[in-house]
Amino acid sequence: MSTSLIDRPRPAPIMRPVQPSALKVGVSLTTALPRSIPAREAGRMLVERARAVREAGLDSLFVGDHHNTPGHYFQGIPTIGRLMAETGDMVTGALFLLPLYQPYLLAEQVGTLAALAQGPFVVIVAAGEGEEQFSPFAVPLKTRPSRMEEHLTILRRLLDGERLTFEGRYHTLTDAAISPLPPQPVPIWVGASARPALERAGRMGDAWLAAPSVFGERLQVEADIYRQAAAAAGREPHLAIRRDIYVGETDADAEAATRPVLERGYRGFSPETLVIGGAQRVAEEFAGLAEMGFEHVLVRHIVLDQALVLASYRRLGQMVLPLLRRQ
Numbered sequence: 001m002s003t004s005l006i007d008r009p010r011p012a013p014i015m016r017p018v019q020p021s022a023l024k025v026g027v028s029l030t031t032a033l034p035r036s037i038p039a040r041e042a043g044r045m046l047v048e049r050a051r052a053v054r055e056a057g058l059d060s061l062f063v064g065d066h067h068n069t070p071g072h073y074f075q076g077i078p079t080i081g082r083l084m085a086e087t088g089d090m091v092t093g094a095l096f097l098l099p100l101y102q103p104y105l106l107a108e109q110v111g112t113l114a115a116l117a118q119g120p121f122v123v124i125v126a127a128g129e130g131e132e133q134f135s136p137f138a139v140p141l142k143t144r145p146s147r148m149e150e151h152l153t154i155l156r157r158l159l160d161g162e163r164l165t166f167e168g169r170y171h172t173l174t175d176a177a178i179s180p181l182p183p184q185p186v187p188i189w190v191g192a193s194a195r196p197a198l199e200r201a202g203r204m205g206d207a208w209l210a211a212p213s214v215f216g217e218r219l220q221v222e223a224d225i226y227r228q229a230a231a232a233a234g235r236e237p238h239l240a241i242r243r244d245i246y247v248g249e250t251d252a253d254a255e256a257a258t259r260p261v262l263e264r265g266y267r268g269f270s271p272e273t274l275v276i277g278g279a280q281r282v283a284e285e286f287a288g289l290a291e292m293g294f295e296h297v298l299v300r301h302i303v304l305d306q307a308l309v310l311a312s313y314r315r316l317g318q319m320v321l322p323l324l325r326r327q
Contacts, residue, residue, distance in 0.1 A: 035070075062092070103150075125189070193214060243275050247277070248277065254281075
């Protein structure tokens with residue numbers, strides 16, 4: 001019988017609590033939209049949301065990565081390039097399902113994005129899953145772990161400015177370098193949940209991004225495994241997490257706005273992972289994450305309606321952030 005992560009021996013926790021006042025709140029922008037929305041209208045919605053994120057004074061804006069989807073999915077590199085025109089000097093970044101990308105080309109693209117960005121640029125990498133995503137790229141699912149490590153090694157060394165000669169299982173480079181180089185170091189966050197991936201995040205990443213579906217004791221166990229691996233590698237641990245949210249005028253208003261979505265079963269997530277409420281409730285939930293050691297929360301909206309999303313961004317900036325700072 002297989003043993004769950006929580007049932008396995010736990011490493012000794014390495015606690016580095018973050019004060020709520022230091023907690024950064026950013027956005028993992030939903031770039032998946034229904035085909036019923038015309039593509040250009042969907043693109044306009046994304047630009048409007050990015051503008052609202054900046055006006056709200058939030059700390060960062062990221063886009064995700066998915067392929068072969070039933071609806072629109074605006075791809076990360078061109079999308080974040082366009083949205084950076086709206087974000088000013090805030091932190092921007094993109095997530096990449098790294099085994100699917102040719103690492104030299106990705107390094108060139110990231111170097112270009114970082115040079116165009118007015119503020120810091122961050123890369124998030126994850127192994128990804130699903131045959132429907134991997135088959136169009138002719139990448140076998142079973143090679144994800146080894147590709148992840150090789151691609152991450154190449155990506156980091158090229159972004160660090162190395163002229164690289166490298167022979168690996170999947171790629172060979174001879175005297176290869178990229179230009180433009182990022183004008184400042186590009187942090188690489190690693191999304192992970194299973195034990196080997198958490199240990200990889202601690203060993204190879206600058207930060208760990210926790211999955212949006214994890215909470216409670218399991219989340220604490222995953223954080224402990226990551227911290228232990230980072231300490232063993234001589235790395236300073238940094239923790240980030242995504243949370244799917246909606247900020248209403250009141251708790252009742254938020255619950256009413258999200259009820260139609262939740263009744264259909266929201267992404268299979270436990271209700272305990274969702275942050276729904278007025279500003280006070282949302283601030284308390286975020287402060288709880290800070291007490292666990294998380295430094296950055298990336299929010300994604302449960303609702304699709306544009307007016308509701310924009311209003312929730314405003315409340316995050318005008319009401320939630322001041323409450324966190326006062327705490």
